[in-house]
Amino acid sequence: REPRRLDVESPRGAYAIHVGAGLLADGRQLAEAIRGRHVLIATDANVARIQLPVLEASLRRLRPDLVIAVHCMPPGEAEKTLGRWQEAVAALAKLGATRDATVVALGGGVVGDLAGFAAATWMRGIDVVQVPTTLLAMVDSSVGGKTGVDLPAGKNLVGAFHPPAAVIADTAALSTLPARELRAGLAEVVKYGAIFDATFLDWLDDRAEALLAGDPEATAEAVLRSCRYKADVVARDPFERGDRALLNFGHTFGHAIETEQGYTGATGGLVHGEAVAVGMVLAARLSTALGRAAQADADRLLALLQRFGLPTRVPAGLDPSALLARMRLDKKADAAGLRFVLWDGAGRGVIVRDVPESAVMAVLAG
Numbered sequence: 057r058e059p060r061r062l063d064v065e066s067p068r069g070a071y072a073i074h075v076g077a078g079l080l081a082d083g084r085q086l087a088e089a090i091r092g093r094h095v096l097i098a099t100d101a102n103v104a105r106i107q108l109p110v111l112e113a114s115l116r117r118l119r120p121d122l123v124i125a126v127h128c129m130p131p132g133e134a135e136k137t138l139g140r141w142q143e144a145v146a147a148l149a150k151l152g153a154t155r156d157a158t159v160v161a162l163g164g165g166v167v168g169d170l171a172g173f174a175a176a177t178w179m180r181g182i183d184v185v186q187v188p189t190t191l192l193a194m195v196d197s198s199v200g201g202k203t204g205v206d207l208p209a210g211k212n213l214v215g216a217f218h219p220p221a222a223v224i225a226d227t228a229a230l231s232t233l234p235a236r237e238l239r240a241g242l243a244e245v246v247k248y249g250a251i252f253d254a255t256f257l258d259w260l261d262d263r264a265e266a267l268l269a270g271d272p273e274a275t276a277e278a279v280l281r282s283c284r285y286k287a288d289v290v291a292r293d294p295f296e297r298g299d300r301a302l303l304n305f306g307h308t309f310g311h312a313i314e315t316e317q318g319y320t321g322a323t324g325g326l327v328h329g330e331a332v333a334v335g336m337v338l339a340a341r342l343s344t345a346l347g348r349a350a351q352a353d354a355d356r357l358l359a360l361l362q363r364f365g366l367p368t369r370v371p372a373g374l375d376p377s378a379l380l381a382r383m384r385l386d387k388k389a390d391a392a393g394l395r396f397v398l399w400d401g402a403g404r405g406v407i408v409r410d411v412p413e414s415a416v417m418a419v420l421a422g
């Protein structure tokens with residue numbers, strides 16, 4: 057099956073998203089996306105074991121002219137820190153990276169966000185090619201140009217808008233992804249249906265088994281459709297002054313959970329996609345409570361997320377008032393009061409200001 061290509065406008069220029077099985081072994085799209093001679097491949101220890109040798113071999117075969125260095129970090133959300141960013145830019149310095157150097161971000165959203173931020177800040181911005189290896193990164197984080205790191209005080213508090221020079225999504229890489237991470241990625245896929253297109257929720261419901269089993273056709277189609285939903289809204293609103301914020305459906309709640317748990321997804325807490333699944337259920341409930349949507353819509357979303365094996369309840373032991381305090385600090389809040397992405401029913405996301413804290417507390421405690 058031929059790789060598919062989607063062209064996306066961005067403030068840094070147009071870029072292509074390539075989706076297909078075997079793109080890393082092939083290497084052509086990647087080789088073509090690199091302009092200068094210096095390349096820093098940023099990755100994590102899991103991906104370094106599995107996908108890195110394939111990618112490196114392709115690059116060395118097709119681009120013997122390149123000077124390549126590898127920067128590898130330990131896996132996990134807890135590593136998306138300023139300390140790891142500093143190591144990445146130090147690696148660029150050691151490589152002698154000039155303004156035409158390229159960072160290749162090979163990994164999940166953690167590597168993509170961190171390596172993208174290193175590229176955004178090195179000499180005020182060099183190319184980053186996103187090579188997502190998790191479903192979540194393929195359908196969401198690699199597209200759209202948000203990069204950054206977490207602080208103990210909150211998720212993604214330090215960052216930059218820095219669109220990629222290309223996105224290369226090799227769906228064959230997903231064959232080694234742990235089932236839990238696959239399900240976490242499906243949460244962000246469900247998100248697009250929830251905010252943009254109720255028929256996509258039906259499509260997902262029909263293909264739930266196939267997607268969970270890693271069926272190549274269904275997976276490639278889900279990735280492409282997701283990238284299209286995301287690319288469309290990002291093209292209209294690259295800096296999140298309006299509509300793009302719809303993509304944060306489930307995220308105000310989800311980020312509060314992740315932050316409150318200290319980014320311990322790998323060691324007992326929820327990973328990002330799981331926290332978003334819980335957050336979407338809460339956002340749907342809040343919408344019902346505020347009279348914006350029917351209970352049936354919330355029930356339907358809950359059922360789909362459960363079918364994908366995702367968590368749908370706030371983890372035991374998290375204090376609702378502590379979560380509320382976290383939400384006041386989230387970037388999605390503003391001075392006027394809590395701002396939430398809710399929905400007016402399936403497929404109709406809406407940004408709502410001045411949501412009363414009492415309503416939020418009721419949903420959190422329920």
Ligand code: NAD
Binds near residue numbers: 237
């Ligand atoms: P992740 O990067 O931590 O990857 C999940 C795990 O899978 C890691 O242990 C990783 O080592 C492993 N892994 C990756 N690819 C693999 C493969 N092919 N085979 C086996 N193991 C593999 O997590 P994620 O879910 O990809 O990304 C979550 C992050 O993305 C969060 O920090 C979130 O804030 C961010 N995010 C950013 C955006 C954005 O617009 N920039 C959007 C959504 C999410």
Ligand code: ZN
Binds near residue numbers: 244
């Ligand atoms: Zn997300």
